[in-house]
Amino acid sequence: MHARGAGAGSRVTLQTVADVVGVSRATVSNAYNRPERLGAELREQILDAARQLGYPGPNPAARQLRLGRSGMVGLLFTEPLSYAFSDPAAVLFLGAVARECETANAGLLLLPSPPNSDMARTLRGAVVDSMCIYSMPEDHEAVQAVMERQLPTVFVDQPRIRGTAFVGVDDRHGGRLVGEHVTALGHHNVGILTPRLLADDYVGPVGDDRLAASTFRIFKERFSGIRDALRHGPLPDVRITTQERNNTPEDGEAGAHVLLDSEPRPTAILGLTDQLALGALRAARARGLSVPGDLTLTGFDDIPEAATSDPPLTTIQQPLVEKGTAAGRLLLDLLQGGPAKEEMLNIRLLVRESSGPAREG
Amino acid sequence: MHARGAGAGSRVTLQTVADVVGVSRATVSNAYNRPERLGAELREQILDAARQLGYPGPNPAARQLRLGRSGMVGLLFTEPLSYAFSDPAAVLFLGAVARECETANAGLLLLPSPPNSDMARTLRGAVVDSMCIYSMPEDHEAVQAVMERQLPTVFVDQPRIRGTAFVGVDDRHGGRLVGEHVTALGHHNVGILTPRLLADDYVGPVGDDRLAASTFRIFKERFSGIRDALRHGPLPDVRITTQERNNTPEDGEAGAHVLLDSEPRPTAILGLTDQLALGALRAARARGLSVPGDLTLTGFDDIPEAATSDPPLTTIQQPLVEKGTAAGRLLLDLLQGGPAKEEMLNIRLLVRESSGPAREG
DNA sequence: TTGAAAGCGCTACCAG
DNA sequence: CTGGTAGCGCTTTCAA
Numbered sequence: 001m002h003a004r005g006a007g008a009g010s011r012v013t014l015q016t017v018a019d020v021v022g023v024s025r026a027t028v029s030n031a032y033n034r035p036e037r038l039g040a041e042l043r044e045q046i047l048d049a050a051r052q053l054g055y056p057g058p059n060p061a062a063r064q065l066r067l068g069r070s071g072m073v074g075l076l077f078t079e080p081l082s083y084a085f086s087d088p089a090a091v092l093f094l095g096a097v098a099r100e101c102e103t104a105n106a107g108l109l110l111l112p113s114p115p116n117s118d119m120a121r122t123l124r125g126a127v128v129d130s131m132c133i134y135s136m137p138e139d140h141e142a143v144q145a146v147m148e149r150q151l152p153t154v155f156v157d158q159p160r161i162r163g164t165a166f167v168g169v170d171d172r173h174g175g176r177l178v179g180e181h182v183t184a185l186g187h188h189n190v191g192i193l194t195p196r197l198l199a200d201d202y203v204g205p206v207g208d209d210r211l212a213a214s215t216f217r218i219f220k221e222r223f224s225g226i227r228d229a230l231r232h233g234p235l236p237d238v239r240i241t242t243q244e245r246n247n248t249p250e251d252g253e254a255g256a257h258v259l260l261d262s263e264p265r266p267t268a269i270l271g272l273t274d275q276l277a278l279g280a281l282r283a284a285r286a287r288g289l290s291v292p293g294d295l296t297l298t299g300f301d302d303i304p305e306a307a308t309s310d311p312p313l314t315t316i317q318q319p320l321v322e323k324g325t326a327a328g329r330l331l332l333d334l335l336q337g338g339p340a341k342e343e344m345l346n347i348r349l350l351v352r353e354s355s356g357p358a359r360e361g
Numbered sequence: 362m363h364a365r366g367a368g369a370g371s372r373v374t375l376q377t378v379a380d381v382v383g384v385s386r387a388t389v390s391n392a393y394n395r396p397e398r399l400g401a402e403l404r405e406q407i408l409d410a411a412r413q414l415g416y417p418g419p420n421p422a423a424r425q426l427r428l429g430r431s432g433m434v435g436l437l438f439t440e441p442l443s444y445a446f447s448d449p450a451a452v453l454f455l456g457a458v459a460r461e462c463e464t465a466n467a468g469l470l471l472l473p474s475p476p477n478s479d480m481a482r483t484l485r486g487a488v489v490d491s492m493c494i495y496s497m498p499e500d501h502e503a504v505q506a507v508m509e510r511q512l513p514t515v516f517v518d519q520p521r522i523r524g525t526a527f528v529g530v531d532d533r534h535g536g537r538l539v540g541e542h543v544t545a546l547g548h549h550n551v552g553i554l555t556p557r558l559l560a561d562d563y564v565g566p567v568g569d570d571r572l573a574a575s576t577f578r579i580f581k582e583r584f585s586g587i588r589d590a591l592r593h594g595p596l597p598d599v600r601i602t603t604q605e606r607n608n609t610p611e612d613g614e615a616g617a618h619v620l621l622d623s624e625p626r627p628t629a630i631l632g633l634t635d636q637l638a639l640g641a642l643r644a645a646r647a648r649g650l651s652v653p654g655d656l657t658l659t660g661f662d663d664i665p666e667a668a669t670s671d672p673p674l675t676t677i678q679q680p681l682v683e684k685g686t687a688a689g690r691l692l693l694d695l696l697q698g699g700p701a702k703e704e705m706l707n708i709r710l711l712v713r714e715s716s717g718p719a720r721e722g
Numbered sequence: 723t724t725g726a727a728a729g730c731g732c733t734a735c736c737a738g
Numbered sequence: 739c740t741g742g743t744a745g746c747g748c749t750t751t752c753a754a
Contacts, residue, residue: 011731013730013731013732014731014732014733015731015732023740024740024741024742025731025732025733025741025742026733026734026740026741026742026743027739027740027741029732029733029734030733030739032485033482033733037739037740038739038740039739042739042740051509054511056509056510056511056512057485057509057510058485058731058732058733059426059730059731059732060485060486060487060488061422061425061426061429061431061488061730061731061732062426062730062731062732062733062746063486063731063732063733064422064425064486064488064732065420065422065423065426065730065731065732065746065747065748066731066732066733066745066746067732067733067746068422068746070422070486070488071483071486072470072487072488074468080460080463081459081460081462081463081469082456082459082460082463084456084459085452085453085455085456085459086456091446091452092446095443095445095446095447096443098442098443098445098446098471098473099441099442099443101442101471101473102441102442102443102473105473105480105482105483106473106483107435107470107471107472107473107483107487108442108470108471109433109468109469109470109471110459110462110468110469110470110471111468112459112462112463112466112467112468112469119466122432122466122467122468124393124418124419124421125421125424125425125431125432126421126433126468127421127422127425127431127433127488148417148418149417149418150415150417151417372747374746374747374748375747375748375749376747376748384724384725385724385725385726386725386726386747386748387724387725387726387749387750388723388724388725390748390749390750391723391724391749394749398723398724399723399724400723403723419747419748419749420746420747420748422746422747422748423730423746423747423748423749424747424748424749425730425748426730426731426732426746426747426748427729427730427747427748427749427750428730428748428749429730723754724753724754725752725753725754726751726752726753726754727750727751728749728750728751729748729749729750730748730749731746732745732746733744733745733746734743734745734746735742735743735744736742736743737740737741737742737743738739738740738741738742
């Protein structure tokens with residue numbers, strides 16, 4: 001009873017068209033896929049007949065079964081797929097991957113990874129030639145499910161699995177750069193704003209155990225890098241307060257308020273992402289705190305907004321677009337049987353106006 | 362010679378696993394797809410064997426050929442796919458579609474539509490159950506190619522084809538609202554900044570013929586709406602100058618400069634998108650023109666940046682997210698055999714600070 | 723609860 | 739340049 005094609009009753013296939021025109025299936029197939037192997041005239045005749053019969057063209061599933069490839073690349077992204085579109089860093093990355101796919105005429109299949117039910121089933125059913133896993137926690141069952149499919153896979157940011165293609169940056173180094181920057185400015189009372197470190201709903205300060213158990217490698221590293229720099233820097237007794245939240249400006253704002261309520265009030269707040277730092281900026285403004293006069297703020301990622309905020313954000317610049325391009329290219333390379341390379345991209349500290357010397361206190 | 366699965370030589374299929382365990386293919390299939398039809402013990406045994414053999418799970422293409430559906434939704438977007446990720450309106454839309462797909466556990470396949478070569482082929486090969494066409498020019502060959510596949514399809518913004526599912530807004534009405542707003546403010550010398558009206562590389566003023574020939578319905582309507590309001594408003598002899606460009610802030614800026622160079626200088630510039638208007642804002646700033654003191658600026662879409670710009674932009678608010686949600690839902694509905702509805706969403710004029718009375722001159 | 727058989731629609735091969 | 743043939747790997751009856 002389903003609404004099927006237009007009219008005539010049974011399904012129309014390559015065979016139907018072949019019968020009508022009076023040629024064989026193979027010839028009709030060629031008309032679509034190998035135009036040069038055919039008289040232009042015959043080809044037109046076949047295509048016309050197909051049009052008239054309402055033939056939707058060679059069935060993609062059948063074609064793939066036969067061919068063994070699909071021309072599609074899959075992409076798996078942290079938790080809610082829709083979130084990918086609200087995170088500027090992710091958008092930049094996705095755009096670059098998309099551009100690469102486009103040049104190869106490959107489709108990009110965005111896969112959902114809700115913690116829920118049968119995501120494993122969806123993943124198993126995805127018709128793709130290769131996969132990109134973008135910033136997933138190591139222990140996510142989707143990662144497992146994808147690995148089992150034994151597709152050429154490139155991991156971006158996390159997890160990082162030996163022997164698999166990987167694109168990322170040295171996040172710990174980035175953390176260290178930030179830490180050194182703020183200690184050099186004389187801050188010995190700093191707050192850290194971090195996104196989720198584990199796949200749960202915890203909100204609050206980060207204990208050592210939690211950090212150690214973190215399955216979000218990149219944030220764990222950024223965090224550790226900062227902490228190392230603070231602890232082993234020139235300043236004795238740096239006081240560190242922390243808040244863990246979702247990676248949104250809203251959560252950054254809320255977390256910053258908590259941090260700013262603690263006594264003594266931090267003179268610097270380091271966001272592990274720009275999103276978080278931008279939220280902290282709003283919190284500072286809401287309290288009438290001048291940045292960097294009363295409060296130093298730093299981010300991580302260098303999303304476009306970091307440059308246009310007021311004041312512009314001191315941050316770690318990582319090549320978001322390049323990351324996507326590298327991932328896309330690796331994806332395409334793997335399809336050609338290329339090797340599983342690891343690409344570590346460069347980062348650097350970008351000192352803008354949101355950080356300054358600690359006010360004497 | 363291709364790098365295939367790990368080791369043993371020939372490919373491992375359902376049959377291989379069945380043979381090893383000593384059951385039939387059907388049973389192994391059930392182990393994956395109908396766990397309840399199986400002893401838990403046997404099931405484990407099968408899954409273990411599969412793991413050991415390196416069986417990647419039921420081949421998706423084969424499964425789809427058999428099943429006749431894929432659980433994937435396709436999305437086709439104007440020209441370069443990568444552009445989709447740089448246009449805030451598109452990102453918002455995509456995010457919402459993605460969210461809907463996610464709830465249904467459907468994958469979202471982003472299809473490239475480069476004007477180039479064999480896009481038609483890619484389109485024919487895309488394994489999807491339904492398609493969303495987002496803001497494509499009417500005459501794009503991809504639209505044709507998709508139609509031929511006879512998939513349940515929903516069109517968003519354009520083209521609008523009778524009898525097909527559609528989501529959009531009354532763009533002409535929006536244009537009219539903008540036009541009325543500026544004439545009410547006493548502007549009789551206005552510039553219009555429009556995105557591409559035809560799929561070519563033209564840059565410059567828009568002639569009547571070009572407008573008439575436009576295949577980008579929404580911009581044509583916005584433009585016409587504005588023009589009608591200006592011509593038939595309370596002010597006699599409104600002077601209109603126009604510039605057509607790509608839909609980016611950079612192009613908006615360049616276009617605005619051209620407009621501002623004309624004599625007499627327009628007292629209002631109306632962007633057919635916020636992107637363009639935001640670019641015009643930069644141009645105004647570069648020239649030391651105060652907005653809205655020296656120049657009134659309006660946009661269209663109400664992307665997030667429109668609210669945070671300085672000054673905030675007077676614009677037509679259209680429900681970008683809702684649009685995506687509606688499209689996503691329609692897509693999913695069509696899959697269930699639902700009817701091809703048309704959804705017209707509401708828009709309204711949002712008067713913010715970028716528009717003001719025309720300075721006497 | 724399990725197994726045997728029947729295709730799903732297509733394209734590559736190879737012979738004409 | 740064209741056509742016949744042989745599966746690609748799976749799921750689903752139906753019968754045991």
